[in-house]
Amino acid sequence: MDGIKEFILDMYDLENAEFPLNELFSLQINHNNVKYEFLIRFSSNNKNLICFGSGAFDPKKISPPIYNRFSWQTQFDESVIYYNDPTLYINPKVPLKWGATNLSLGWGVGKSEEWYLSIIADIIHSLALKKNIKHENILFFGSSGGGFTSIILATLIKNSAAIANNPQIFCKNLKDHFDNIIKTCFDDLDSETALTQYKYRFDVIEMFKRENYIPPITYLLNVNSEIDLLDHFVPFINSLPSLKFDNRVNVVLYQSEDGHNGVMDKEETIKMIKDHFKTNEHAIKCKNNIDEVSSSIEYQDYLLNKKNYEGMVNKFKNKLAKKVK
Numbered sequence: 001m002d003g004i005k006e007f008i009l010d011m012y013d014l015e016n017a018e019f020p021l022n023e024l025f026s027l028q029i030n031h032n033n034v035k036y037e038f039l040i041r042f043s044s045n046n047k048n049l050i051c052f053g054s055g056a057f058d059p060k061k062i063s064p065p066i067y068n069r070f071s072w073q074t075q076f077d078e079s080v081i082y083y084n085d086p087t088l089y090i091n092p093k094v095p096l097k098w099g100a101t102n103l104s105l106g107w108g109v110g111k112s113e114e115w116y117l118s119i120i121a122d123i124i125h126s127l128a129l130k131k132n133i134k135h136e137n138i139l140f141f142g143s144s145g146g147g148f149t150s151i152i153l154a155t156l157i158k159n160s161a162a163i164a165n166n167p168q169i170f171c172k173n174l175k176d177h178f179d180n181i182i183k184t185c186f187d188d189l190d191s192e193t194a195l196t197q198y199k200y201r202f203d204v205i206e207m208f209k210r211e212n213y214i215p216p217i218t219y220l221l222n223v224n225s226e227i228d229l230l231d232h233f234v235p236f237i238n239s240l241p242s243l244k245f246d247n248r249v250n251v252v253l254y255q256s257e258d259g260h261n262g263v264m265d266k267e268e269t270i271k272m273i274k275d276h277f278k279t280n281e282h283a284i285k286c287k288n289n290i291d292e293v294s295s296s297i298e299y300q301d302y303l304l305n306k307k308n309y310e311g312m313v314n315k316f317k318n319k320l321a322k323k324v325k
Helices: 011-016 070-075 116-130 145-156 175-185 191-197 204-211 226-242 266-286 290-295 297-302 306-324
Strands: 005-010 025-031 034-041 049-052 079-083 138-143 161-165 216-222 248-254
Touching: 005 011, 011 025, 011 116, 034 070, 034 116, 049 145, 070 079, 070 266, 079 116, 116 145, 138 145, 138 266, 145 161, 145 204, 145 216, 161 266, 175 191, 204 226, 216 226, 216 266
Parallel strands: 005 025, 049 079, 049 138, 138 161, 161 216, 216 248
Antiparallel strands: 025 034, 034 079
């Protein structure tokens, strides 16, 4: 990107590297012959960090690195990190669906020998540590494929949180993208075998099981998007009661006629991100005051119990039945 400082480092140089404050810069970390790219702005006076993920892109219009919503960084006092998915650089060895020559969506899957999204998590952890940013002050945000990576990263970086708008929860339900990624990233494996061996890279619920942990998630859902409702939200909500550990999932419903691409309004989303840190600060203070936790409706709503989900599923099934009629 023109006009900003650029840093290119090997992974082992990251610990001792020095970065500017209050200005946007690019960072490339080279690790095992893979380049991990970021746009970053560290704040000198704010303890919070927002990490933005990206979904699918149109290769006819742009090319990687992909940084969705990078212009939003001017709206925040918080530190910001935008991460690109190196999976997009993997060259397919066989023809892809739609006649594509490269991947337009990667979910951070990487190659069989290395999960790129876990390396991104390690780098973000190291960057936050350098700036004394606690995990509980890290928020991951993204929509669609970026919503998926946000939830996975929040699961890997314990005590961080995610806001995901129309997230792709179960990657196999996007069959064409899924098949293209299997062909590109797992040379000798068929889809079924790859999904069996690496299911946590494609399925949020399987990732929760692998980590025995569910991060705080705010799930933004366009109720008019049947793909998001049927292929992702309902099976996600149905799966939560079977998990044997606490979950902290808050669901926010809204309406848009633009289906999957009908994300929440920019101003509303920015406000929600800012409000997250206000709520989070209140929750942290409550940890030291049991009476306040018990009496805080806001905090109790944030820690929804499993019965809420069962009721919500029935509500959506009824809504969908009326819609079909």
